[in-house]
Amino acid sequence: MVDDDPLRTAVDTAWCVYRAQHRDVDAADGRRCLLERHLRGRREARQSNGDAQELTGFGLAYLERLSDDSC
Numbered sequence: 028m029v030d031d032d033p034l035r036t037a038v039d040t041a042w043c044v045y046r047a048q049h050r051d052v053d054a055a056d057g058r059r060c061l062l063e064r065h066l067r068g069r070r071e072a073r074q075s076n077g078d079a080q081e082l083t084g085f086g087l088a089y090l091e092r093l094s095d096d097s098c
Contacts, residue, residue, distance in 0.1 A: 033079035038063045041086030065089050
């Protein structure tokens with residue numbers, strides 16, 4: 028089954044990549060919810076064209092900023 032929702036694809040991809048790079052992060056970590064909220068807001072504010080690849084890049088950058096802030 029193919030997921031036609033670019034937001035869902037971006038969230039899933041960014042979260043997967045982030046967790047692969049940060050093995051100590053649990054799948055149920057609250058940052059995933061923050062990621063989804065951030066990307067949805069970005070798309071709704073038209074700061075992105077809604078393309079899954081672009082949203083994934085924004086999502087990864089956002090997650091890294093969250094990690095930097097928590098140190």
